Amino acid sequence: MLKNKMALKRIDGRKANELRKITAKVGIIPNADGSAMFSFGNTVAIAAVYGPRMLHPQHMQNPATGILRCNYDLLSFSVHDRKKPGPSRRSQEISKVTEWALLPVLDLKEFPNTVVDVQIYILQADASTRTAGINAASMALAHAGIPMKNLVCSVSIGKLDKDLVIDVNKAEEDFKDGEGATDMAIAKIANSNKFTLMQLDGKVQPEVIPEMLKMANKACEEIYETQEKALKAVLE
Amino acid sequence: MEEDINEAHEAGEEMVSSSEAKKRRAIVPGEIIVTGEDFLPGDGARREGDNVVASRFGLAEEAGRIIKVIAVTGSFIPRRNNVILGRVIDVTFNGWLIDIDYASSAFLPLMESPRFVNKSEMDQFLGIGDIVAAKIWSVKSKGIDLTLKGKGLGRMEGGMVFHISPNRVPRVIGREGSMINLIKDKTGCDITVGQNGWIWVRGENVDSEIKARQAVELVADKVHTEGLTEQVEEWFAKE
Numbered sequence: 001m002l003k004n005k006m007a008l009k010r011i012d013g014r015k016a017n018e019l020r021k022i023t024a025k026v027g028i029i030p031n032a033d034g035s036a037m038f039s040f041g042n043t044v045a046i047a048a049v050y051g052p053r054m055l056h057p058q059h060m061q062n063p064a065t066g067i068l069r070c071n072y073d074l075l076s077f078s079v080h081d082r083k084k085p086g087p088s089r090r091s092q093e094i095s096k097v098t099e100w101a102l103l104p105v106l107d108l109k110e111f112p113n114t115v116v117d118v119q120i121y122i123l124q125a126d127a128s129t130r131t132a133g134i135n136a137a138s139m140a141l142a143h144a145g146i147p148m149k150n151l152v153c154s155v156s157i158g159k160l161d162k163d164l165v166i167d168v169n170k171a172e173e174d175f176k177d178g179e180g181a182t183d184m185a186i187a188k189i190a191n192s193n194k195f196t197l198m199q200l201d202g203k204v205q206p207e208v209i210p211e212m213l214k215m216a217n218k219a220c221e222e223i224y225e226t227q228e229k230a231l232k233a234v235l236e
Numbered sequence: 237m238e239e240d241i242n243e244a245h246e247a248g249e250e251m252v253s254s255s256e257a258k259k260r261r262a263i264v265p266g267e268i269i270v271t272g273e274d275f276l277p278g279d280g281a282r283r284e285g286d287n288v289v290a291s292r293f294g295l296a297e298e299a300g301r302i303i304k305v306i307a308v309t310g311s312f313i314p315r316r317n318n319v320i321l322g323r324v325i326d327v328t329f330n331g332w333l334i335d336i337d338y339a340s341s342a343f344l345p346l347m348e349s350p351r352f353v354n355k356s357e358m359d360q361f362l363g364i365g366d367i368v369a370a371k372i373w374s375v376k377s378k379g380i381d382l383t384l385k386g387k388g389l390g391r392m393e394g395g396m397v398f399h400i401s402p403n404r405v406p407r408v409i410g411r412e413g414s415m416i417n418l419i420k421d422k423t424g425c426d427i428t429v430g431q432n433g434w435i436w437v438r439g440e441n442v443d444s445e446i447k448a449r450q451a452v453e454l455v456a457d458k459v460h461t462e463g464l465t466e467q468v469e470e471w472f473a474k475e
Contacts, residue, residue: 033311051311052339066339105265107291112377114339142265142293145310147280149291150266190266228264231293235262235308236460 006163011171019155019167019219024135024230026143034144036230038136040167042126047136049144052114060115066108070099070118072133078125094130095120101134101154101187101197107147116146127173127183128156134187134197139227143234151227152196153220154187157212159204164212166219179203186216190224193217260306263296269303280305312337312402312432314380318372319389321397321430322382327359334368334382337399337432342380344370350384367392367436369428388428395426395438396445402433404456407464415455415465422472423448447475 006016014020020041029035032048039045055061072094076083098120108116118140120133131154138152158168161178168183175181182202188195195213204212263269268287277283280292281303290296294305307313314320314336322334322342331345344362346353353361362368369389370382384390400408409416409429420427425439425448435452439445454471458464 027309034309053311054339054341111339143309145292145294145307145313147291148265148293151264228267231264232262235295 006160006165008160008163010160010165012169014165016163016165017215017218019222020169022223022226024139024226026139026230026234032140032144034140034142034146036136036139036143038132038139038227039124040126040128040132041169042124043128043132043169044123045120045129045132045136046123047118047120047133047140049116049118049137049140049146051116051144052108052111052146053117055113055115061113063112064109066111066114066116068099068103068106068108068116068118070095070102070120070137072098072120072122072130074122074125074129078122094133097197097199098130098134098137102137102141102152104194104196105138105149105152105189106141107149110147116141116144125170127168127170128185130154130199131156131185131187135223135227139231142231149189150192151190151224152187153190153223153227154185154197155216155219155223156183156185157215158183159202159208164208164215166215184212186213188216188220190220190227260295260297262294263290263305264293265290269296269305270298274301276302278302278304280307308403310403314338314342314372314375314432316372316375318431319369319386319428320372320382320432321367321369321392321428321434321436322432324362324364324366324368327362327364329355332358332362332368334370336380337402337434338380340379342370342372342382344368344382344384348373348381348383348385350390362391367397367434369430369436392428392436392438395436396449397434397436398449398452400433400435400452400456402431404459405429405431405433407459408435408452408455410465415468418465418468419448419451419455423451427452 023039025037028037029048034049037046052066073091074083076085118137122129134154156168158165158172159182160175173183184200187197267290270288275288277288281288282291288303290305292305294307296305320336322336324332325335326333334342336342368391371386373381373383423444425437428436437445437448
C-alpha cells in the first residue's frame, strides 16, 4: 500500500492501512423509526432516526422538500475528564458537517414540510468519533426506510510525522512530533468517487491528499461491507 | 368489523407469502438489484444506466418485469384505502383533524361521515380525544383525507388502544385474517387493526383485553418465525 516503510510503528501495532476492529448493529433502539450502532475499536457511536415527522417551528418548513436535522453529542462519561453535558461549539459544528455529509444521498422530496431527525451519541470516545457517527447515522437512516441513493461510509486518515495511517485513535490524533498532529475526517458515498466530507485538522502537503483519498476508498469498502451485513442481519 | 380486516389484509398477504414462489432478498440502498434492459423499476427502485438500483432498504422482489423494494422497517407511510386508527385532535367547522402517527395530520370532512351530522353538534359525533377507525381516501402533498363510509369504520367506544410497529401489522392480521381471527376466537374480544400500527381491543372484561394485547404483542415480537399460528395456539393453551 505505502511506497516506503513506515518510520514509526503504530502504538497498537496496526499496519498503516489497517482499521481498528469494526462492529455494527442495526435496530438497537425499539422506540426509534431506525437505529444503529457503529464502533471503531474503543470508539462507539449510536444513532437514532425519527421521522419524517411534523416540523416545528413552522418557519423552518420547506414546501419543496423535507429537511434533515442532525444532532451529535458526546455523552458525559464518554471521555476521561467528564464532558459537561449539553451542546457546545464543537458539537454544533460536528452536527452541521454530519448533516452535510448525509444530505447528498437522501431524497426527502416525497415528504414536504417535514423533518427527519438524527440523534447521534458517542458512548465511548477514542478519536474518529464523527466518522463513527456518520457511519451509524447512515445505517440508521436506511433502517428507518428513508429513500436514499446509497449508503455513506466514513473514515479518518491521520499522519504520524510523514506516514499516513488510517483510522486514528486518540494517541495518534495527538501525535505532535515531526510535521505535527494531522488528521482528516473523510466521508464518501459508497461505491462511488463522490466525497461528502473532508475535514482537515493540521497541515498536509497538497500532493499527499490524493493518496489520503485512495486510502479512504479502500477502507470504505471494508466499512460498507460491515454496514451492509449489519443491515441485512435485521431481515435474517 | 370484518371488512376492515379483509381490506387491511390485502397489504398483509404479500408479506406473509414471502417464503413462497417469488424470491425475495434483503437489499440496501444503492445496491444493484438486476442488470439489463428487460426490467422496469417499481416502488423503491430506480434505473441507473444498465442497472436497476434500490432506493431504500427492504426486500427486493421481481414481479415479472417490474422490480420493487418492499419496506420492512421505518415509519408508517399512508396509502389509499388503508384502514387506520387515529385520535381526534381538533374539530373544525367542516370536519375533524385526526392524528394518525404521520408527519401531517389527516382530515376527515363532515361530508364523509356515514350519516348526517349537524354542524352545531359535531363534537357529539366525534369529540377531541376520541379514537376513530377510518379509511384513507386520498394522499396528496397537501395532506391526507379520510372517510368513514365503509363497514366497521367510526368511533371506537370503550376498550383500549395500543401501538405496534406498522411493519408488523400484516403478520398480526395473518393470511386472510387467520391470525387475528384466532386471537379474536380465543379471547372473545373485538379487535380492529389499523395499518398505522394502532390496535383497538374491546372484550367483556379487562382481563380478556389484556390477554388479546399480549397475544398481539407476542405475534409482533416474532414476525420472522415460521409456524407462528401453532405457537400462538400453544401460548393460549398454556395461559
